[in-house]
Amino acid sequence: MFDFASLTFADIAPFIAIGFAAQLIDGALGMAFGVISQTLLITIGVPPASASASVHLVEVFTTGASGASHIAHRNVDWSLFWRLVPFGVAGGVAGAYLLSNIDASAAKPFVLVYLSAVGVILLVKSIRWGEPRFADPKTTRPLALVGGFLDAAGGGGWGPVVTSNLLVQGGDPRKIIGTVNSAEFLLALSVSITFLLTLGLEAFTIATVGLIVGGVAAAPIGAHLVKRVKARMLLGAVALVIIATSAYGIVQAWPIL
Numbered sequence: 267m268f269d270f271a272s273l274t275f276a277d278i279a280p281f282i283a284i285g286f287a288a289q290l291i292d293g294a295l296g297m298a299f300g301v302i303s304q305t306l307l308i309t310i311g312v313p314p315a316s317a318s319a320s321v322h323l324v325e326v327f328t329t330g331a332s333g334a335s336h337i338a339h340r341n342v343d344w345s346l347f348w349r350l351v352p353f354g355v356a357g358g359v360a361g362a363y364l365l366s367n368i369d370a371s372a373a374k375p376f377v378l379v380y381l382s383a384v385g386v387i388l389l390v391k392s393i394r395w396g397e398p399r400f401a402d403p404k405t406t407r408p409l410a411l412v413g414g415f416l417d418a419a420g421g422g423g424w425g426p427v428v429t430s431n432l433l434v435q436g437g438d439p440r441k442i443i444g445t446v447n448s449a450e451f452l453l454a455l456s457v458s459i460t461f462l463l464t465l466g467l468e469a470f471t472i473a474t475v476g477l478i479v480g481g482v483a484a485a486p487i488g489a490h491l492v493k494r495v496k497a498r499m500l501l502g503a504v505a506l507v508i509i510a511t512s513a514y515g516i517v518q519a520w521p522i523l
Contacts, residue, residue, distance in 0.1 A: 281476025282483075285324065289481035293332045293488015294495070295504050296443035297425025299325065300417060301511045303477055305518075318362070318418060319461035320474045325454035328481035333448035335489030341444025346403065346432075350410040350449045354424065355456045357414025362460035364419050379516060384430045385508030391434075392502035401436035410449075418457045424450055430508055439500040443492050 284306060292299035300321050307317035336342055409431050416423030425446060432442045492500065 277472060278476030278479070281473045282480035285328070285477035285480025286484045287480075288477075289328050289332065289484040290488050291507065292328075292425065293335070293447060293485050294443070294491040295425075295488075295500070295507055296429035296446045297504070298507055298511060299328060299481065300424065301426065301515070303473075305515075307473055315461070315465060319458070319465055321477070322362075322418070322454045322457040322461065324474055324477040324481060325450065326458055327478045328485055329447065329451040329454050331482045331485035332489060333451045335486040336444035336448050336492070339444070339489050339493045341440055341489060341492055342448050343438075343441045343445045346406065346437075346441070346445045347449050349406040350428065350446070351452050353407045353410035354414035354428070354449060354453045357411040357416075358418045358424075358453045358457040359414075359460050361415040361418030362457045363464060379512075382509055382512040382516070384434060385505045385512060387505075388430060388433055388501055388508065389505035392498055392505055399436070400438040400441075403432045403435040403437045403442075405435065406432070414453055414457075417453065418460075424453060426508055426511065429504065433501060433504060439497045439504070440492050443500065443504075444489070447489075 284303060288299045288302040291297075291302070303324065304317050304321045307320060333342075409428055413424045413428040416427055429442055429446045432446065433439060495503075
């Protein structure tokens with residue numbers, strides 16, 4: 267655990283910038299905060315379990331601010347919200363416990379390949395977009411369970427897995443992004459508590475403070491953008507973010523490619 271008394275602005279400024287940029291993308295597209303911030307922490311040498319613990323603690327603050335903003339802008343489908351939350355929390359707690367005890371990263375490259383394919387499907391849908399016809403997603407509970415598990419065990423899986431699959435099922439991009447982002451608050455809270463109980467306070471790094479400051483500052487902006495941007499553009503932007511982050515993850519996991 268870091269010492270607050272010894273922190274300077276120079277120590278946390280880079281993480282403030284990263285937290286702001288990552289949350290701006292996450293709030294507007296329903297994904298990428300965990301992927302960006304956790305990848306950074308692991309790159310600078312933070313162990314995967316500690317990185318995930320730090321990111322989820324940050325997300326308690328950022329998703330709380332983002333969720334409140336999405337609610338204020340009426341971007342949340344409450345029926346979908348309550349279908350996602352219980353199963354997302356259950357998957358997240360299981361994933362956090364697993365990561366605290368064993369290395370669960372072996373499956374990550376295969377998940378990334380799957381997400382890349384989903385990103386391509388969404389991109390094609392956005393290009394061929396005609397009159398907007400939205401449908402209530404039917405497959406939600408198993409999706410939330412898997413998304414919550416991968417988010418805690420693999421790092422940053424909730425948004426890419428859940429948001430992308432709900433959009434493939436024909437959901438309204440504005441409502442899907444707002445709902446998934448808001449539901450993530452309860453997921454992040456449950457995962458953070460699990461990491462706290464299994465790893466203790468020493469799991470949280472100095473980057474946590476900067477990511478919280480930057481992320482909370484950006485949260486209201488992302489929610490406002492979702493309300494203003496056209497559904498077709500949101501869908502295309504989500505597709506591009508999924509493809510880019512998944513491709514980067516695949517290269518990192520399989521450097522021989």
